[in-house]
Amino acid sequence: MQINVVMFIKVIFVSAIVTLLMGTSSSVQAFDGNDQLEDKLYRQALYFYFTGNYSEALMQVSLNRQRFKTNSSRSHLFEAGLQVSVGLHKQAEISLNKFEQSQALGLNNNSTPVIEEQGKSNTSPEELKLIALLQLTEQKIQQSDNQAAQHALRRMTQVPNAYREQYHTLSQLAYWPEQPPLTALNNTIETSQQSSASAYIALNKALQLIEQQEFEPAKILLETIKNTEWQAQSVTFWQVLFNPFLRFFDQGIKEETNEDKIQQQAINDYARLLLAQLYIKQELYEAAYYELKDFPQDSPYTESALFIFAFSAQKIRQFTTSFTLLDLMQKRYPYSNLGWQSALLFSAQATEQKSLEQGMTSYQQTAKLYQQRLSDLTRFNDDFLMSEDVLSYLSLKPEKKQAKNSSNSQPLTSNTPLTTDSLWLKKALLNTELQSQYQTLIELDLLSIHLQEQRLKSQWLYETLELNKLRKANITEKQKRRPYQAIITELRAKKQHIADMIAQAENKQQGHIFADPNQARLLKRIKQSKQAINVIDGHRNIDEYQERLARVEGVITWQLQGALPQRLWQHKKQLNVLERELVHIEQQQKRFDVLSDPELGLAKTDTHDLVARQQKSSTKITSLLNAVAQVRAETSHEIRENVNDFVSRQRTLLEQHALTTRHEMAGVLEKMLSVDKRIEQQLVPAKQTQSNAVGTL
């Protein structure tokens, strides 16, 4: 039922931003590396935005700026939009100012490409800024902060046709009941007769005219609104394309939704209601009666329409109708002002139509009703003022539970529907200021839950840091016991030995250098045998010995020479492994030296920096929790005052009704008395005549 203007603006705004980004994405080839990276970083933020996580999106934008130094005009604009979404209005204004500055300096002109909107107008940065300002105004109005809304409106210098109606409506609301200045509209407003946005302008205008007692122009305006087939606000291509889940793209761009129909009906109904009200003011009760005769039952204005209809029916002496309707009003709306007034009208009619006695009984019941309501009201006020938590009156447990269970909850925004079982609070919540205060309270609770989660996270980080410190200390202790220098010397000697062997083998191409132990033993035996042969030479014939020894030596040499390439390769590989091991152990030693050296103290600095950051965060969390508690207490106080004011107003109203009832009852009693007197007077002459007749007899 509700036309969610904020959502509408938000969607247009971010859609437009997305358009910029998508545009850049599609033409990514033309970008240099930095632009490409910036584009990708922003699309990360977009992912969060499209999944509905505005806080994460905002954090991603600021993280991109902090870590990757991305600082374009579009980043400020996107940030401004997100800030408005989460209610950071002042920061949004700062971001918009930065955007304006970068636009004025002509920065990033190439990085904010103009995209064709399927034949419609282009989305220029100025237009996006306007959308952001309109969104800001809307939120300020929703928070009943009309001065801030007026300030935002004054910042708009020029409003294109597409946004005129929205600008006009927001201006009417921000300046109500004064005439809005509409400074950004240079020429006469050309409102589209078909757009529902122009219907709101006309309705507000008519309401203003009625209040100024200018009935004729108001009547003409309302007749026009009533008889016009209003279409839903035109939905832009961007809105349909990028609107996340409000209208799915497969439903078609121009498909009229059920919501549009309801809105159309509501506009017409409200025009009829105002028209009937206008007739009442002019005492044209018959016109009012016929205006509301076929008013729909399921309209949001049924209560008011029913009351005016009953009242006008009474005035044109349609007594049966008015009697039934006034009775219905009392039963259907027992806590409404109109329901209370119906009771008075009902009693008045009973007195006039039925009898004075019946009228008196009815007035007594009405007075009892007001007394009951006054007692209820007092009880509610006492309970409310005594309650520790004003939120306990609302039924919003699911969201709070959800927030508690989900680490991805949105701590910065709340659109919780305010539902309550208390009929008085429900009535009080018609006041937008109170609504806004309650939303603030809910937001504060969400923030508090979020901060508790962050405190746990911070604690976990602290424990991780402590564990890291412990781990580092253990490693340092273990490493201290390791004789790095001896290992390195040994490895170097080993390396040198192998390198020498390889060099020797390569130079002399002798396989015996790589002889294995068995072969080395055989070579040794051959050498010893040769020495023994030399000793016995000249005493015996050694030819056979020498021949056999040469044969054995030849076989071994052949084996060794055959294995030489393979063994050379193996040794070279071994040398590589040794070299790597040496480099690794040298690096390890250096790292350990750095880690353990109190002079260098890099590790300490690093850990100290992390610890300091953790401690800073922890302190910040505590101070924020205190701030949340303080603001919560202030907001609760404001809510109590607001409810107290509401109760006073309701009490005054009920007391006025009770007083009126007593006056009316006094009037009825007087009438009854005069009737009694009249009867008495009629009876006295009759009695005298009778006594005279008796006397004569």
Add this chain to the structure above:
Amino acid sequence: MNIINFYSNVVIRTGKVLLLVFGVILLPISAYAEEAEKTKSKLSTELEDIKSQVLKLNRELFVLEEDLLFPASTQVAVFVSVDIGKFLKIDSVELKINDKNVAGFLYTERQRIALEKGGIQRIYLGNLKVGNHQLTAIFTGIDNEGRTVQRAVSHAFEKDDETVMIELKVEDSESTYRANINVEEWVL
């Protein structure tokens, strides 16, 4: 009291309240409006200030967590993006590094659409030693004819002292009428 005027005023005021249904807010200016405005403004400023500080705190804790757990020298991040998404509506993705399952993600419709609208999702953040590594991703989804299909990609990369960021791009190919998975290493 002129009873007609009384009723009329009530109706007008009711009308104002009812206009809220349209997102229109009309408030009577009260005598103590200025004082109330000041308090309201103060509370609103305080709330904004808290929100802003909470955002800053979130960012600081996020950065601290990353610096502590995923230092740049070992950090590897993997992202998923979708270009159009007409030929493959992704349902899930599985990620393996060096044949070891490191991440998996099941998409909701909203998350899928967020990707199709241009968002980039970081699906994995982890640590790897310096050296050569192998990344394998398997996407499961529905093709344009409603069949469940899988697309896989394997990518070899080298980890040095800098952060490695790898984007898995699900891109529609008009020529083959199917989606391909392309890999891009971000240049930091």
